[in-house]
Amino acid sequence: KAGVTQTPRYLIKTRGQQVTLSCSPISGHRSVSWYQQTPGQGLQFLFEYFSETQRNKGNFPGRFSGRQFSNSRSEMNVSTLELGDSALYLCASSLNLQVGGYTFGSGTRLTVV
Amino acid sequence: AQSVTQLGSHVSVSEGALVLLRCNYSSSVPPYLFWYVQYPNQGLQLLLKYTTGATLVKGINGFEAEFKKSETSFHLTKPSAHMSDAAEYFCAVSSGGGADGLTFGKGTHLIIQP
Numbered sequence: 001k002a003g004v005t006q007t008p009r010y011l012i013k014t015r016g017q018q019v020t021l022s023c024s025p026i027s028g029h030r031s032v033s034w035y036q037q038t039p040g041q042g043l044q045f046l047f048e049y050f051s052e053t054q055r056n057k058g059n060f061p062g063r064f065s066g067r068q069f070s071n072s073r074s075e076m077n078v079s080t081l082e083l084g085d086s087a088l089y090l091c092a093s094s095l096n097l098q099v100g101g102y103t104f105g106s107g108t109r110l111t112v113v
Numbered sequence: 114a115q116s117v118t119q120l121g122s123h124v125s126v127s128e129g130a131l132v133l134l135r136c137n138y139s140s141s142v143p144p145y146l147f148w149y150v151q152y153p154n155q156g157l158q159l160l161l162k163y164t165t166g167a168t169l170v171k172g173i174n175g176f177e178a179e180f181k182k183s184e185t186s187f188h189l190t191k192p193s194a195h196m197s198d199a200a201e202y203f204c205a206v207s208s209g210g211g212a213d214g215l216t217f218g219k220g221t222h223l224i225i226q227p
Binding site (some may be wrong): 035048 | 149155156205213214218
């Protein structure tokens with residue numbers, strides 16, 4: 001069965017631009033969460049969606065937003081990019097924490113120049 | 114609020130030696146605990162998890178971890194290290210509801226000496 005798919009794998013953007021990242025969860029998984037990974041801050045929770053509803057959001061500015069579609073695919077958007085937004089963005093999907101936990105995608109490496 | 118502390122940002126062991134990666138957590142509710150491994154330029158792979166039940170949890174690649182509530186610990190062990198175990202390891206905690214995602218430790222880079 002296909003895993004969590006994130007596109008694109010690599011992205012280079014200029015300061016001030018906006019970017020949209022995509023995540024397709026494992027079939028049947030309705031929970032999708034996003035994380036930012038940087039050398040300085042480590043892995044930080046961005047937000048979590050379940051059945052198209054954002055249930056929780058981490059401590060990030062409003063420039064970071066997301067959504068989930070009826071087929072459970074999710075997108076995250078970062079507006080007015082800053083150099084500090086350069087990071088690996090990871091998406092994870094879950095059916096049930098007790099059964100399978102979270103399954104992560106390979107991530108999107110965003111570089112802001 | 115939840116937090117995770119991983120002792121030692123780098124751990125070096127010889128091939129064939131015991132691997133011990135330490136993780137302590139803080140949680141106001143019964144925690145769900147996870148260990149993930151990350152290889153360069155890849156996502157996170159689940160090694161094992163504790164949700165309820167048996168406190169000694171066996172995972173993939175010969176790893177295991179023991180949940181000790183009294184010590185708020187969830188240390189990861191492997192009896193005999195292999196060169197392929199060299200990677201970054203992350204301990205994580207969740208409240209179990211899923212909505213708050215995972216809170217990760219800073220990670221431990223495991224180095225295997227030949």
